Amino acid sequence: MAMASETSERVLLVGRTEMDAPPLPGSPEAVCQACWTALNARLSLSPVVVEQIDRCEGPEERAPLCLRKLKLICPFNAETAAAPSGFGHTIYAVVRRIADIIFALIGLTILLLTLPILAPLILIQSPGPLFFAQKRVGVNGSTYTMHKLRTMHHKQPDGAALWATDERERARIFPVGRFLRKTHIDELPQFWNVLTGEMSLIGPRPEQVPIVDELAKTIPGYHKRHVVRPGITGLRQVQYGYVGTEVGSWLSTGYDLYYITHQGPLLDTYICLQTVPRVLSDNDQPDAKK
Numbered sequence: 503m504a505m506a507s508e509t510s511e512r513v514l515l516v517g518r519t520e521m522d523a524p525p526l527p528g529s530p531e532a533v534c535q536a537c538w539t540a541l542n543a544r545l546s547l548s549p550v551v552v553e554q555i556d557r558c559e560g561p562e563e564r565a566p567l568c569l570r571k572l573k574l575i576c577p578f579n580a581e582t583a584a585a586p587s588g589f590g591h592t593i594y595a596v597v598r599r600i601a602d603i604i605f606a607l608i609g610l611t612i613l614l615l616t617l618p619i620l621a622p623l624i625l626i627q628s629p630g631p632l633f634f635a636q637k638r639v640g641v642n643g644s645t646y647t648m649h650k651l652r653t654m655h656h657k658q659p660d661g662a663a664l665w666a667t668d669e670r671e672r673a674r675i676f677p678v679g680r681f682l683r684k685t686h687i688d689e690l691p692q693f694w695n696v697l698t699g700e701m702s703l704i705g706p707r708p709e710q711v712p713i714v715d716e717l718a719k720t721i722p723g724y725h726k727r728h729v730v731r732p733g734i735t736g737l738r739q740v741q742y743g744y745v746g747t748e749v750g751s752w753l754s755t756g757y758d759l760y761y762i763t764h765q766g767p768l769l770d771t772y773i774c775l776q777t778v779p780r781v782l783s784d785n786d787q788p789d790a791k792k
Contacts, residue, residue, distance in 0.1 A: 530578055533752070534561040540749045541572065544742060568756070573741060575759035577752060580723020583759040585730065586766070594766060602696050605703050609693030616687070620651065620678075627676045628655050633691060638708035641731045646700040648708060649691035653679025686781050692734050704770050705733025706758040717751050727758040730765065737761040737769070740776035 538555060541547075551571050558564040565576045575583050585591075621632055634652040637645050654674040675683065682688040695701040701708070706727040709717070718724045738745070738757035745754045761769065 531560050534564055534576070534578075536749055537576075537753055537756075538564065538568075540753065541574075541742075545572075569760070573737060573760050573764075574753065574756040575763065577722045577724070577755050577759065580726060580755075580759060583723060583726055583763045585762050591766075597767075598702070598770070599699075602702050606693040606697035609690055610697065613690040613693065616690075620682070620687070623678045624652060624682075627678050628652070630656055637711055638732065639711055639714045639728060640700055640708060641728060643725070643728050645711060646695065648701070649694055651682055651688040651691060653682050653688050689734060696734065700731070702731040702733045703735065704761075704773050705731050705736055706761065707736055707739065707754075708732035717755075720748070721752055721755050723759060724755050726762060727755060730762055735773060735777045737773055740773055740780050743780075 542552060542555075551567075555564055555567050555571070558567065561576060561578055565579055568574045568576060586594075624632060631652060634650045634654070635647050636650075638648045640646045653676070655676060656674075679688070692701060696703060714724075736758070737760060738754045741757055742750075742753060745751055
């Protein structure tokens, strides 16, 4: 990882500086400790797990425990992450694609049934396009256009790429849009991306191109998250939630690396089952707020 600068106004991403969130420290040991502090503050971990990880003296001791207990591969160990192969994985990929198509058709049907109600509500509160389209990075680094129901007023003319958790972004959300985001109804159009094969039901969350370019410079193995299709839901979403800081992006990469290495029917089932309570809960707050 490129070590953090000591300057007080280092730009983390467009429109986001150290004034918004502390930078990662400059050594592997300190980075590891910062990530563990964020995990311990965010997750409801058993006292036994906390004690075990607290006793670790550095990244080498902590990484195996994070792998077994937290479903996370440290990006410092990104070289150990690799997608499965072989005949069994080929069968899994075929079955998974069939499941993606089935869920996509169900999701798009729900969208079509609710659109006559949602469309007037959106357009009355915020005149403009009904759908929001944005370039995201997909499998093998290719770009595609991701679709959502629009939940925000029009963006500023400069069009700078900001975190979804940035206050300037959140301030543009109109009331109906806030409801759509809370219930995740705004994500129903993404099932079109699933149907066309640009996304999957489960996988790493796709990011904007400028954000990917920035994070790839600082997080080891970040490019590996693009060896699979991005997903509507994923391991990071159900284990950690939204991210809005450099530490959060580091942890998000760790969850993505774990998923890529351990992808299969059991892990996919776990993620699907955990997604339901996550969607229904009101605790999915960005790590920037913790």
